[in-house]
Amino acid sequence: MRVDEHPILDFKHKEKIAFSYNGKKMFGYVGDTIAAALVDNGVMQFSKSVIHERPRGFYCAIGNCGSCNMTVNGIENVKTCLTLLEENMIVESDKAEVIIND
Amino acid sequence: MIEKELVIIGGGPAGLSAAKVASEAGMKVALFERSFSLGGQLIKQTHKFFGSESQYARVRGIEIADILINETRKHDVEIFLNATVVGLYKDNIITVYQDEKYFKVKAKAIIIATGASEKFLAFENNDLPGIYGAGAVQTLMNIHGVLPGKEVVMVGSGNIGLIVSYQLIQAGVKVKALVEAAGHIGGYLVHASKLRRLGVDIITNTTVKRAVGNGKLERIVTVKLDDKWQEIEGSEEVIECDALCISVGLSPLHQLLSMGNANMLYVNELGGLVPIKTCDYETSIPHVYACGDVTGIEEASSAMVEGKIAGLMAAKHLGFIHPNYDSLEAELNQQLCVLRQGPCGEKIRCGLKKVGEIYD
Ligand SMILES: Cc1cc2nc3c(=O)[nH]c(=O)nc-3n(C[C@H](O)[C@H](O)[C@H](O)COP(=O)(O)OP(=O)(O)OC[C@H]3O[C@@H](n4cnc5c(N)ncnc54)[C@H](O)[C@@H]3O)c2cc1C
Ligand code: FES
Numbered sequence: 156m157r158v159d160e161h162p163i164l165d166f167k168h169k170e171k172i173a174f175s176y177n178g179k180k181m182f183g184y185v186g187d188t189i190a191a192a193l194v195d196n197g198v199m200q201f202s203k204s205v206i207h208e209r210p211r212g213f214y215c216a217i218g219n220c221g222s223c224n225m226t227v228n229g230i231e232n233v234k235t236c237l238t239l240l241e242e243n244m245i246v247e248s249d250k251a252e253v254i255i256n257d
Numbered sequence: 258m259i260e261k262e263l264v265i266i267g268g269g270p271a272g273l274s275a276a277k278v279a280s281e282a283g284m285k286v287a288l289f290e291r292s293f294s295l296g297g298q299l300i301k302q303t304h305k306f307f308g309s310e311s312q313y314a315r316v317r318g319i320e321i322a323d324i325l326i327n328e329t330r331k332h333d334v335e336i337f338l339n340a341t342v343v344g345l346y347k348d349n350i351i352t353v354y355q356d357e358k359y360f361k362v363k364a365k366a367i368i369i370a371t372g373a374s375e376k377f378l379a380f381e382n383n384d385l386p387g388i389y390g391a392g393a394v395q396t397l398m399n400i401h402g403v404l405p406g407k408e409v410v411m412v413g414s415g416n417i418g419l420i421v422s423y424q425l426i427q428a429g430v431k432v433k434a435l436v437e438a439a440g441h442i443g444g445y446l447v448h449a450s451k452l453r454r455l456g457v458d459i460i461t462n463t464t465v466k467r468a469v470g471n472g473k474l475e476r477i478v479t480v481k482l483d484d485k486w487q488e489i490e491g492s493e494e495v496i497e498c499d500a501l502c503i504s505v506g507l508s509p510l511h512q513l514l515s516m517g518n519a520n521m522l523y524v525n526e527l528g529g530l531v532p533i534k535t536c537d538y539e540t541s542i543p544h545v546y547a548c549g550d551v552t553g554i555e556e557a558s559s560a561m562v563e564g565k566i567a568g569l570m571a572a573k574h575l576g577f578i579h580p581n582y583d584s585l586e587a588e589l590n591q592q593l594c595v596l597r598q599g600p601c602g603e604k605i606r607c608g609l610k611k612v613g614e615i616y617d
Contacts, residue, residue: 157402158403158404158429161427161428161429186401188401190397191397191400192403194397199386199387199473201386204384209384210384212387212388213389214377215374215375215390215392217393218291218292218341219510236393237292237293239293
């Protein structure tokens with residue numbers, strides 16, 4: 156969902172670009188972070204927590220918390236809140252296999 | 258290894274101001290910022306600032322960011338974007354992560370201006386998607402024009418909670434309620450009155466007990482608190498909402514300083530762990546300076562002044578004397594005194610006293 160009208164800001168949408176999220180085709184705009192484009196497309200769950208597989212969305216949007224990590228173009232643990240969306244990006248919920256030693 | 262004269266970590270108001278003054282003094286400056294843009298927290302603040310004329314009072318945060326960025330670009334500052342500093346080691350060496358590569362940089366002096374991070378709040382299911390930091394929601398809607406949800410509840414009535422609530426309404430979102438654990442509103446009453454006039458229910462002595470939802474937030478359960486902050490049984494209430502904003506304070510991003518073994522102190526009034534520093538803003542690590550929110554949560558106005566002092570001093574200690582050194586030093590210290598005076602500055606004065614900075 157995008158801002159319709161705003162008293163101070165003017166969101167002139169730049170070029171529309173396509174990307175894929177877990178295989179589904181979606182659109183965002185040049186200048187969006189991956190996280191912003193996902194939220195706009197109604198995606199709130201970005202990944203699952205490692206041990207209990209609890210759903211994870213973004214939390215801080217400035218690169219502090221790691222809650223928004225996803226696999227982008229095959230690279231794991233990308234902070235989607237700090238990464239700008241690019242045409243044809245392949246965005247997937249993190250599938251990195253994590254080995255935890257108790 | 259790459260060698261630099263002055264390394265600045267963080268491109269918010271503090272780091273940008275430090276870069277400007279240090280380059281005016283003749284230093285070669287390299288600034289590292291982990292985001293894709295400069296400006297720090299300012300780039301999402303659409304409201305006009307408080308403070309005094311010399312720190313751009315009554316100018317919107319987003320415009321102040323532009324002014325600072327343009328000033329920095331006029332100087333010969335080398336800017337690294339998407340560059341996160343992940344380590345601070347002995348002999349003023351840092352590790353930078355950029356474009357999936359790590360590299361080391363050795364500096365004659367380092368200024369740490371990493372700012373702060375939003376605190377979490379402990380309650381059941383506080384990790385459900387749809388629960389966000391208030392600053393995160395501000396980033397989403399004011400930078401990207403994307404809305405976090407249709408019906409939002411805000412937790413915390415400090416200035417950030419109040420301002421972001423107002424900005425949510427400006428962006429067309431319904432703010433269903435603002436809950437505050439204390440018995441009174443934390444931020445300025447002018448902001449709170451504005452919200453009340455817009456029909457926002459400000460509920461004091463109340464906190465979030467639990468979040469409910471299947472895969473994403475659907476509703477919250479609030480509970481009343483007594484004057485000892487204990488839950489009052491049977492006072493639970495349900496509020497339907499698809500987003501919850503947490504605005505319960507910030508804490509300094511001290512990690513690099515802690516990693517470098519700087520002397521640190523936990524100061525509640527300053528938001529958490531902060532470095533002990535000299536009046537020249539030098540930490541216990543020689544030629545490593547710190548300024549802005551990382552030395553105590555305050556405001557952009559003081560972050561800019563502190564940044565300038567840190568830039569001035571880092572340069573001076575390496576023999577680069579700013580052409581207007583004497584007048585600048587006196588002027589900047591005077592500006593800090595003005596910013597921190599009066600009842601609003603009491604908390605920060607009290608906190609700074611614990612790390613040896615006296616303003617009374
Ligand atoms: C909603 C809201 C309203 C506010 N209103 C006001 C107001 O009216 N008046 C006022 O004066 N102040 C206000 N403030 C406060 C002000 O924004 C902050 O105090 C100020 O931005 C602090 O500046 P800083 O440079 O220390 O930190 P920041 O602005 O947080 O900048 C720190 C920078 O460092 C970068 N960074 C962090 N870690 C690393 C790393 N490891 N490597 C590389 N880069 C890194 C970050 O990405 C960021 O860009 C408000 C804040 C908020 C959130
Ligand atoms: S949301 Fe916190 S790191 Fe991206």
